[in-house]
Amino acid sequence: MSETLTMAKALNRGLRRALQADPKVLLAGEDIGKLGGVFRITEGLQAEFGENRVIDSPLAESGIIGTAVGLCMRGYRPVVEIQFDGFVFPGFSQIVTQVAKLHMRTAGQNPMPMVIRIPFGGGIGAVEHHSESPEAYFAHTPGLKVVSCSNANDAYWMIQQAIQSDDPVVFLEPKRRYHVKDTVNFSARPAPMHQANIARYGTDATLLCYGPMVKTCLDAAAVAGEEGTSLEVVDLRTLSPIDWVTITSSVRRTKRAIVVHEAPLTLGLGSEVAARLAQDLFYVMEAPVLRVAGYDMPYPPARVEEEYLPSVDRILDAVDRSLAY
Amino acid sequence: MRGQSHDMVQLLTPDGERLEHDEFAFTGTTDDLVGFLRDMILARRFDAEATALQRHGELGLWTPLLGQEAAQVGSARAVREGDVVFPSYREHAVAMVLGVPLTNLLGLFRGSNGGDWEKLETFKNYQIVIGCQTLHATGYAMGLQFDGAVGNDDDADNSAVIVYHGDGAASQGDVNEAYVFAASYNAPVVFFCQNNQWAISEPIALQSRIPLFQRAQGFGFPGVQVDGNDVLAVKAVTDWAMQRARAGEGPSFIEAFTYRMGAHTTSDDPTKYRRAAEDEAWKGRDPVARLTTYLRNEGAIDDAWLAAIDDEGKALGADARASIPQLEDTTMDKLFATVYAEPTVALEAQRREYAEYAASFEENA
Ligand SMILES: Cc1ncc(C[n+]2csc(CCOP(=O)(O)OP(=O)(O)O)c2C)c(N)n1
Numbered sequence: 001m002s003e004t005l006t007m008a009k010a011l012n013r014g015l016r017r018a019l020q021a022d023p024k025v026l027l028a029g030e031d032i033g034k035l036g037g038v039f040r041i042t043e044g045l046q047a048e049f050g051e052n053r054v055i056d057s058p059l060a061e062s063g064i065i066g067t068a069v070g071l072c073m074r075g076y077r078p079v080v081e082i083q084f085d086g087f088v089f090p091g092f093s094q095i096v097t098q099v100a101k102l103h104m105r106t107a108g109q110n111p112m113p114m115v116i117r118i119p120f121g122g123g124i125g126a127v128e129h130h131s132e133s134p135e136a137y138f139a140h141t142p143g144l145k146v147v148s149c150s151n152a153n154d155a156y157w158m159i160q161q162a163i164q165s166d167d168p169v170v171f172l173e174p175k176r177r178y179h180v181k182d183t184v185n186f187s188a189r190p191a192p193m194h195q196a197n198i199a200r201y202g203t204d205a206t207l208l209c210y211g212p213m214v215k216t217c218l219d220a221a222a223v224a225g226e227e228g229t230s231l232e233v234v235d236l237r238t239l240s241p242i243d244w245v246t247i248t249s250s251v252r253r254t255k256r257a258i259v260v261h262e263a264p265l266t267l268g269l270g271s272e273v274a275a276r277l278a279q280d281l282f283y284v285m286e287a288p289v290l291r292v293a294g295y296d297m298p299y300p301p302a303r304v305e306e307e308y309l310p311s312v313d314r315i316l317d318a319v320d321r322s323l324a325y
Numbered sequence: 326m327r328g329q330s331h332d333m334v335q336l337l338t339p340d341g342e343r344l345e346h347d348e349f350a351f352t353g354t355t356d357d358l359v360g361f362l363r364d365m366i367l368a369r370r371f372d373a374e375a376t377a378l379q380r381h382g383e384l385g386l387w388t389p390l391l392g393q394e395a396a397q398v399g400s401a402r403a404v405r406e407g408d409v410v411f412p413s414y415r416e417h418a419v420a421m422v423l424g425v426p427l428t429n430l431l432g433l434f435r436g437s438n439g440g441d442w443e444k445l446e447t448f449k450n451y452q453i454v455i456g457c458q459t460l461h462a463t464g465y466a467m468g469l470q471f472d473g474a475v476g477n478d479d480d481a482d483n484s485a486v487i488v489y490h491g492d493g494a495a496s497q498g499d500v501n502e503a504y505v506f507a508a509s510y511n512a513p514v515v516f517f518c519q520n521n522q523w524a525i526s527e528p529i530a531l532q533s534r535i536p537l538f539q540r541a542q543g544f545g546f547p548g549v550q551v552d553g554n555d556v557l558a559v560k561a562v563t564d565w566a567m568q569r570a571r572a573g574e575g576p577s578f579i580e581a582f583t584y585r586m587g588a589h590t591t592s593d594d595p596t597k598y599r600r601a602a603e604d605e606a607w608k609g610r611d612p613v614a615r616l617t618t619y620l621r622n623e624g625a626i627d628d629a630w631l632a633a634i635d636d637e638g639k640a641l642g643a644d645a646r647a648s649i650p651q652l653e654d655t656t657m658d659k660l661f662a663t664v665y666a667e668p669t670v671a672l673e674a675q676r677r678e679y680a681e682y683a684a685s686f687e688e689n690a
Contacts, residue, residue: 026471052471058509063460063502070464073449074472090498097454098461105439105450107655108663142664166666194669241669 001187008178010152011041014159015079019049025163026071028055028064029081029117038083039119039178061091068114069098077113079163085120086129092137099168100143112168115159120148121212121262122309123176125302132299133263138170139240139272146240147193148172150214152182154197154237157190165193172239174212194238196246202232205256205322208247208273210236213260213310220315229319239269247273248280255286256322260310265293287325290318326606328520328529328536329582333550336557339610341618343557349565351557355625361402361556362616362626363634365394368418369613370638371427374645375417375434379591383649384434388415392554392586395612396519398422399559400487400581403567404447407474407484411462414451415519416489423448427641428648438655455490456497459516462488463503466512466570475513476573485513485570487563493524495540496532504544504578513570515563516541516578519553521585526598541578553583554612584610657683 005013018025027042033056036043046054057064061082068078082088088095095116102110122131138146145167149155155173162169191197199214200221207217214235221231234250236242251257257277259270274289292310300308334349372390379387390397397418404410404423412419417430425448433440433451440450452458466486469475474484494500495518507514520537522529533540541548551562559581566577584607588595595604620626661676662668 058502058505060498060502060505062499063463063506066457066460066499066502067464067467067506070461070466071468072464073461074465074468076468076471093454094457094460094499098457101439102450103666104660104663105441106445107438107441107659108666109441109445110450111666113666145665145669241671244671 002183002185004181005152005156005184006179006181007149007152007155007173008039008041010156010182010184011159011173012043012045013184014156015042016045016048018079018160018163019045019053022077022163024075025077025079026053026055027079027081028057028068030057030059030064030083032056032081037081039175041117041173042081061087061089062094065091065094065099065116069094069102069112072112072114073110077163079115079117082116082118084130085118085132085134088116088118088134095138095144095170096141100141103167104143111166113166114168115162115171116168117159117171117173119175119178120172121174121176122299122305123212125305127302128299131302131305133261133294135170135172135239136263136268139269144168144170144240145194145238146170146172147238148174148211149237150174150177150199150211150235151180153184156184156186158193158237161190161193172211176212177215180215194241194243196237196243197235198232198246198250199235200231200233202230203254204230205258205319206232206234206250206254207258207260207315208234208236209260210239210269212262216310216312217260217315220312220319223312224316224319229323231319242273244276244280248277251277251281252284255284257285257289258292258315258318258322259289260292260315262294262309264296265291266296268293287322290322292318326582330536330538330550333552333582334558334562335552335555336561337555337615337619339554339615341615341622343619346558346561349558349561351561352564353560355620355623358557358616358620359625359630361398361560362613362620363637364398364402364418364422365556365613365616366634367638367641368394368398368421371421371641371645372417374642375431376587376591378431378645378649379434384431385436387434387591388589389585389587389591390415390417392584392607392612393519393521394418395556395616396553396559396581396583399556400517400563400579402560403563404487408567409447409449409462409465409484409486411449411458411465411486411488412451413458413489413491413494414453416451419489420448427645428652431645431648432652435649435652437652456494456499456503459488459490459494459500459503460506462486463507463512463514466507466514466576467510469513470510475571480571483571485515485567487515487517487567489517489519491524492518492520492522492529492532492537493527494518495537504541504576507576508545511573511575513573514576515566515570516576517563517581518579519581519583521583523585523589523595523599525589525593536580538578538580546576546578548578548580550580550582553581554610554615556612556616
């Protein structure tokens with residue numbers, strides 16, 4: 001039971017299954033009903049499940065997330081869509097002051113089984129505020145879980161796992177990969193959501209990445225392979241909590257690690273990964289952990305985004321530097 | 326008073342005289358009113374006790390309700406089983422009326438825990454981030470509607486939500502978003518704004534150029550200004566709003582026109598920003614005094630009754646004091662265990678690290 005699908009269609013199928021499986025699952029967000037969302041991820045779902053299950057929200061992000069908090073308290077499992085990464089900030093207060101904290105504040109009495117879907121990252125030539133990588137803000141917030149899918153199969157399964165989770169999950173969808181096709185296996189049991197995946201095996205160095213950068217890293221590994229360098233690519237999948245077991249076992253073998261993400265360098269996910277690897281594998285590694293990231297500037301205008309985003313060449317440069325130690 | 330409308334609903338004057346109103350009537354009995362007076366006096370007493378406990382260093386902070394007893398008791402008495410309350414951080418009298426143990430409130434302000442109330446299904450956590458709870462209430466009300474708990478022929482099957490916020494909160498984006506969502510979905514939620522005239526040091530004039538209740542119209546639902554120091558009027562208006570919500574007629578807004586007679590919190594010094602004359606003027610509207618006058622004139626209470634309530638208040642105060650050493654602080658273990666519903670390996674590692682560190686002190690001791 002498998003089919004080749006784009007990531008966008010796979011997400012749509014995953015949401016549909018979740019709506020079928022549990023009457024307490026609701027979708028809410030701007031334009032998600034009749035239009036099916038600006039990326040059409042929820043296409044056809046309102047027609048199938050009705051306006052009380054797939055809810056067009058007023059144009060107010062704090063309102064969308066804050067009302068979802070109330071719906072959680074009423075026993076629902078809301079899945080909210082933020083239209084674009086740069087627009088999550090009006091709802092940021094509700095996410096960090098309420099969604100993340102209510103479970104602990106109430107000593108476990110008010111779980112927040114909410115999923116916050118955010119199309120994120122650059123590379124689509126968009127106008128400002130449409131290409132951001134806010135993951136570190138969320139991963140830095142205790143009480144939230146943060147994941148990112150990188151292919152259609154994961155998209156299909158991870159969205160369902162996120163919805164089934166009793167914890168709030170920030171679900172980051174790499175929008176520039178929405179139309180990449182992949183085989184979705186509908187019957188094989190998926191890996192747990194909070195487990196990293198070795199996307200390509202290699203022996204000389206490990207590329208650690210997630211979301212949109214997984215494909216870029218796989219491309220880099222393919223080029224390196226032609227040149228005789230064997231790169232392992234680890235798709236983190238889960239950014240909070242991070243699956244250290246998979247990461248450290250890979251780096252223990254290759255002895256070299258390069259973290260790759262689109263978000264700005266300073267205090268990004270790469271900082272945490274580098275610190276942790278230095279702590280745990282100091283005597284094992286042959287080179288310091290290197291990072292290839294966006295620069296510490298607001299996301300640039302689209303016509304120069306290619307300069308800003310980690311590219312195959314920048315990744316291979318870092319690999320060379322690592323191997324030179 | 327600035328911001329006081331000619332349409333303000335009042336059923337009992339500051340002098341203790343009953344008034345008639347075309348639309349709103351108090352339907353309870355004199356016995357009910359005696360009960361309300363008891364609630365108000367005990368709430369005032371508890372509040373004074375908690376303030377004193379803060380002064381003694383037993384609580385980190387307290388948010389006094391002095392002056393707002395009628396707004397809180399009148400509205401809380403309109404809540405019935407199945408309804409849900411989303412408070413702000415000063416609704417101690419509402420909590421009391423709904424039977425939330427007062428030790429729960431003390432525990433929160435002492436810092437013993439984050440506010441895990443015993444009756445959390447009906448009385449939600451206090452909210453410190455101004456206005457956030459209005460959205461939670463609206464979402465919850467939407468859920469009630471999806472569950473078919475609104476507009477049923479059998480009224481017993483219907484429920485509503487009431488959410489408390491202040492006049493300062495009315496400036497917040499979240500509160501305005503809550504009004505929009507509530508109106509758009511016709512959610513069964515009552516916004517109960519205690520306009521106590523001050524947001525810490527900022528007067529209502531800085532928050533709104535028009536009386537707050539008039540804003541509701543702009544969002545598409547009714548707004549009523551009620552004398553917040555008149556428990557009869559508050560009860561009558563809240564009954565109406567809750568019943569509307571339960572019947573499926575949607576949200577409404579109540580501006581309880583009242584006054585915070587004391588400080589904003591125990592850290593505040595109101596003499597820095599408001600005139601003593603203002604306090605004096607509002608003392609003449611005291612919610613407890615006017616109901617006492619009325620019920621005395623009716624012969625429903627007498628000195629003996631008041632003395633008995635005073636004794637009850639003293640006992641309540643003693644209980645509050647005695648409860649402090651009984652309050653159990655939460656533990657790091659409980660906190661570690663409740664950050665997530667589904668535990669993570671990473672946090673478990675930190676919990677073990679903490680446990681070992683803590684144990685090292687015990688061994689040395
Ligand atoms: C978002 C936010 N900003 C600021 C504060 C600090 N603060 C606490 S209470 C308060 C005033 C609130 O006034 P109002 O809404 O009128 O409520 P009241 O205390 O008078 O009942 C402020 C500014 C806060 N708690 N939350």
